[in-house]
Amino acid sequence: MVTTPDERTKQDDPHTALAEEQKNAVRKHILRIARSVGASRGMNLRMEDVAEAAGVSRRTLFRYFGTRTELIRQTFEDGIAEYARRIPAPAVGESPREWLYRAVRASHSLNSHIGRLWWDLASAVDSDDSEGLHNLFNAQARGDIIRTFLMNSWQIYGGAGEPPEWLFAAYGIHMSAFSTQILTGDYEYDIEQATETTAKVLECLVVMAIKESGA
Structure with a gap:
């Protein structure tokens, strides 16, 4: 796959890299909180509950995940990935x-x-x-x-x-x-x-x- 000059500039830009790192950190924080909220509320999990517990606005939550279904999906996938990592291989x-x-x-x-x-x-x-x-x-x-x-x-x-x-x-x-x-x-x-x-x-x-x- 060929990387264009514009893409290389973005990759090499420390400000872009920092912004992406911060974005990933916020996403991981929200998913961790959503797993905790989901553990007690199940499919009754609400966006406002997660937003409040995570200390972010509902707008931020929707910007990261789009819909409640997508938040639940990614929360579940994050939990599954963690589960898989903790089952030891021989x-x-x-x-x-x-x-x-x-x-x-x-x-x-x-x-x-x-x-x-x-x-x-x-x-x-x-x-x-x-x-x-x-x-x-x-x-x-x-x-x-x-x-x-x-x-x-x-x-x-x-x-x-x-x-x-x-x-x-x-x-x-x-x-x-x-x-x-x-x-x-x-x-x-x-x-x-x-x-x-x-x-x-x-x-x-x-x-x-x-x-x-x-x-």
Whole structure:
């Protein structure tokens, strides 16, 4: 891609770079506050609530995000990115079981602190924009993160090629916030007990799937 002289001038201009840095800082601040507000209000999150909590005007909020739907979308995507960063990848020299327990523990810990916005999106709470946002939740929360986790598990346990689709579905169920809620709520497990239960199930499933695949 060729960079034009005007674009190079903008990139090299320290004032432009500073302005862009400040803009990104404000955006990150608003998203952090929106995640906090969304954790308590869910899909009832209002622009004025976020603006007040963030210490900015509604005009500023709309200038950065355009619509309430876009604010919720970016807030959710920001939360998902943070969630994904905190699920550890296998470390050099780490046994499959050690990594699996560590990753499952991180997932259950994160799930135990998920706020109302996550639950509303997972449950497709009715609103004018809930369908699109629910599809986003399915694609990213139940899709990308679980698939990355599954592929790490599949490969570290010795699987070759692609894992079967049923294994993806099984991992999605056992790594979900709903599973964490059932284990820690209905069964009154602590995070360590939930981790041990889930990790044993996932290990059995991936080992069985690898045997069936002939890998």
